[in-house]
Amino acid sequence: EKGGYPTFMDKEIAEQPAAVRQTLQGHFDGLRIVLDEQRLGEDELRTVDKVFVVACGSAFHSGLVAKYAIEHWTRLPVEVELASEFRYRDPVLDRDTLVVAVSQSGETADTLEAVRHARRQRARVLAVCNTNGSQIPRESDGVLYTHAGPEVGVASTKAFLAQVTANYLVGLALAQARGTKYPDEVAREFATLQEMPAAVEQTLELMDPVRELGREIGGSRAVLFLGRHVGYPVALEGALKLKELAYMHAEGFAAGELKHGPIALIEEGLPVVVVTPSPKSMPLLHAKLLSNIREIQARGARTIVISEEGDDTVAPFADVLVSLPRVPSLLQPLVATVPLQVLAAEIARSRGYDIDKPRNLAKSVTVE
Numbered sequence: 334e335k336g337g338y339p340t341f342m343d344k345e346i347a348e349q350p351a352a353v354r355q356t357l358q359g360h361f362d363g364l365r366i367v368l369d370e371q372r373l374g375e376d377e378l379r380t381v382d383k384v385f386v387v388a389c390g391s392a393f394h395s396g397l398v399a400k401y402a403i404e405h406w407t408r409l410p411v412e413v414e415l416a417s418e419f420r421y422r423d424p425v426l427d428r429d430t431l432v433v434a435v436s437q438s439g440e441t442a443d444t445l446e447a448v449r450h451a452r453r454q455r456a457r458v459l460a461v462c463n464t465n466g467s468q469i470p471r472e473s474d475g476v477l478y479t480h481a482g483p484e485v486g487v488a489s490t491k492a493f494l495a496q497v498t499a500n501y502l503v504g505l506a507l508a509q510a511r512g513t514k515y516p517d518e519v520a521r522e523f524a525t526l527q528e529m530p531a532a533v534e535q536t537l538e539l540m541d542p543v544r545e546l547g548r549e550i551g552g553s554r555a556v557l558f559l560g561r562h563v564g565y566p567v568a569l570e571g572a573l574k575l576k577e578l579a580y581m582h583a584e585g586f587a588a589g590e591l592k593h594g595p596i597a598l599i600e601e602g603l604p605v606v607v608v609t610p611s612p613k614s615m616p617l618l619h620a621k622l623l624s625n626i627r628e629i630q631a632r633g634a635r636t637i638v639i640s641e642e643g644d645d646t647v648a649p650f651a652d653v654l655v656s657l658p659r660v661p662s663l664l665q666p667l668v669a670t671v672p673l674q675v676l677a678a679e680i681a682r683s684r685g686y687d688i689d690k691p692r693n694l695a696k697s698v699t700v701e
């Protein structure tokens with residue numbers, strides 16, 4: 334059932350273009366975004382005045398990506414919180430709050446309890462879920478299914494990309510209901526999303542040097558990941574993949590935090606993966622990242638730079654340059670996450686670990 338791939342994780346990484354495509358399928362009728370599988374109508378979305386995203390692990394990272402897109406498209410405040418924190422505190426919620434509960438399995442204990450906590454306070458709950466008929470969608474007011482197909486590898490890959498995609502759809506549906514985007518703008522955004530499976534496909538074709546790099550740095554003690562804007566949650570996701578698969582110390586940081594502490598960790602030869610934004614669409618942030626890369630390289634870090642094709646300004650400061658297809662800035666996580674998944678898988682493999690079944694972890698965390 335691994336379809337010729339050595340592991341489920343390899344297969345699931347390769348299935349990501351299809352996961353994104355299937356998650357978009359049927360959600361635009363030529364005029365409007367349709368969330369046909371949700372029981373929350375457009376009237377209810379119109380009165381939403383605040384959004385919470387609650388989730389764990391990779392699903393939480395998909396929520397962090399969503400914050401950038403939803404706030405930009407809708408002007409609604411979005412808070413993203415770990416379900417395990419949300420459920421034990423007293424968040425400010427009412428009937429005009431939309432709580433988006435993201436879960437691949439639909440059975441994660443903390444996320445389920447966060448849903449119950451939100452509903453007790455009469456907030457409306459929308460589940461973003463990959464498993465039909467699981468508990469979280471059953472207890473939510475509505476559900477938007479991701480169509481990644483069953484994910485067997487314990488480390489989330491295609492389900493994560495599908496969650497990111499579904500969260501964009503939630504953002505567009507809210508923008509449409511609230512009128513913060515004109516219908517033709519929503520249609521254009523959706524058309525751009527439809528180009529993403531091809532961009533992910535192209536990205537997958539560029540992964541040989543990343544695999545080689547993974548084999549080369551398998552003996553490192555630690556790896557750091559840096560990013561800004563949507564590149565920050567991508568950095569967190571890259572670090573999580575490496576922790577769970579390769580049992581290595583890995584940390585993701587917002588690059589702007591470097592001088593507030595993490596730069597002290599930089600030492601000779603330490604691999605640091607930097608997710609850089611587009612120099613064309615985000616010139617200011619790009620310049621900031623470039624100076625971060627120079628700073629860490631000057632202190633001896635081995636810089637692994639994830640960049641946009643055609644960006645030659647980073648090349649002189651990149652010990653390893655991974656150039657990815659150009660996509661709109663907010664959608665960059667759909668391509669930029671892929672090399673980090675491949676890198677983590679390859680490092681783990683070079684250390685002799687089973688990447689489908691990392692130690693101490695379960696696919697679905699149904700107990701606290």
Ligand code: M6R
Pocket residue numbers: 389390391392435436437438439440441444487488489490573574577696697698
């Ligand atoms: O099934 P869920 O999406 O609720 O699971 C959440 C996390 O347990 C999950 O994303 C976990 O962090 C993965 N192993 C990450 O690769």
